[in-house]
Amino acid sequence: xxxxxxxxxxxxxxxxxxxxxxxxxxxxxxxxxxxxxxxxxxxxxxxxxxxxxxxxxxxxxxxxxxxxxxxxxxxxxxxxxxxxxxxxxxxxxxxxxxxxxxxxxxxxxxxxxxxxxx
Numbered sequence: 001x002x003x004x005x006x007x008x009x010x011x012x013x014x015x016x017x018x019x020x021x022x023x024x025x026x027x028x029x030x031x032x033x034x035x036x037x038x039x040x041x042x043x044x045x046x047x048x049x050x051x052x053x054x055x056x057x058x059x060x061x062x063x064x065x066x067x068x069x070x071x072x073x074x075x076x077x078x079x080x081x082x083x084x085x086x087x088x089x090x091x092x093x094x095x096x097x098x099x100x101x102x103x104x105x106x107x108x109x110x111x112x113x114x115x116x117x118x
Contacts, residue, residue: 020049029058046058071102085111103116 014021025044031038043061047054073094081093085108093111100106 018050020047022047022049024056029061034068036068038106039066054065071098072101073097077102077104081111082109085115087111087115 009021011021024047026043027041029040029043029045031040040058040061040063044059046057048053048057068087077097078090078093081104082088082090085093087093091113093107096107096111097104
């Protein structure tokens with residue numbers, strides 16, 4: 001915001017220029033990058049609409065980063081893959097999940113195809 005400017009006057013000036021500032025009641029903002037996700041909890045988000053284009057402004061909040069290079073694989077995922085494929089080896093199920101970047105459906109298909117070809 002501009003220093004020493006009354007917020008009401010600033011709003012009137014923006015209205016006269018056709019600029020709208022629309023607040024968004026957001027709980028979390030996730031920015032998905034190729035190698036990581038940036039997670040902002042409790043952000044202040046607003047849409048600034050001017051000359052037919054929309055710009056999103058995100059500020060504040062707690063920022064954390066989640067590395068996407070290795071998928072999070074939990075024991076429930078491994079058990080589900082084992083149940084669906086009939087594989088009794090946890091390491092084999094984990095390896096299938098890791099090679100499919102945590103995609104359970106792809107891991108199940110991969111293991112089923114391996115079992116059929118064996």
